[in-house]
Amino acid sequence: MKQIIIIAIILLSTSVLFAQEDTDFYKHEVRVSHGDTFVTSELRLEKEVSYTNFSFAYFYRPKKFFWLGVNIVNYFGEKTHYDWREYYANGSFEDFSKSKMKNCTIIAPEIRLSYLNKKAVILYSGFSAGVGIENGYDYPHIFGSAHLTFFGISGNLGKNNNIVIGGELGVGFKGLGSVHAGYRF
Secondary structure, three states: OHHHHHHHHHHHHHHHHHOEOOOOOOOEEEEEEEEOOHHHHHHOOOOOOOEEEEEEEEEEEEEOOEEEEEEEEEEEEEEEEEEEEEEOOOOOEEEEEEEEEEEEEEEEEEEEEEEEEOOOEEEEEEEEEEEEEEEOOOOEEEEEEEEEEEEEEEEEEOOOOOEEEEEEEEEEOOOOEEEEEEEEO
């Protein structure tokens, strides 16, 4: 069994090396993404709140197959309404109502490994983990969050192949699927 695993790792490593072109590549990338938040809402048991997920990211690429970056993800949700009644010592009471926009911001570093680098397309996988802050009912809530990208694809467009469009499939704070557009320089 160990031999099979070692052979599989060696074959995967050599296939990754042969999938890289020997051309110059852009070292920096900025992108904007929009992901689905259905899974995130279900995991957080907030089925009545629907979110919109926008992500801003910067990546630095020291090697052709290795990327380092940071994500800033923002969730904007529906308004949450609060109703309460306060009673006073003289027996009277007063009703109050308040609403606030539900939102959350996550900042997370990311490591990405590309296993196919061609002129027109890049295929990759990645992992990201960080800290989030969300507005609670009376106080902000701070929590840890992670995202695993199983499969990502970026199509390179433009005269210099530096305009990027693509998508990702994964699980975590970016959602189950996301689409992105960006620029490499």
